[in-house]
Amino acid sequence: MFVFPTIDLVATGKNIVRLREESGLSVRELQDIFGFATPQAIYKWQHGAALPTIDNLIVLSTIFKVSMEEIIIVETKISA
Template identity: 70%
Template sequence: MFVMPAIDMVATGKNIARLREAAGLTVKDLQDIFGFATPQAIYKWQHGTAMPTIDNLVVLAAVLAVTMDEIIVIDADLRARMSA
């Protein structure tokens, strides 16, 4: 079976929170930057229950002054199941 790399959502969420704090930003700051009515999406990102969309990931990387690769944590040990 081919082992495909997969995103570790929980580790990525922790990474987002760490990078946000290192940049001196609050969840409210990100909420305002993205124009979200509530902070729930950002909390979901940080808890690993949801991922930012690609366009939001691009903005997040720019705001945090990092690359997208520095935000996303890849877990190459997870096996992605593909149906034929």
């Protein structure tokens, strides 16, 4: 029996929304911080369609003043 950790994309996205709102930042402000031309990447993170890259996670953890582990929601699944 093996225990495999997996990232819950939707829960992680909801967590990013919560942390962003608690930090008092808008999507537009995050877009400006990252230097993105459009907010699409941030919306994808928030909706669980994609995960931020490691370097973007480092920036998010700094902005939100939390560890990367506090941003990502991990589930464990048991496989036979």
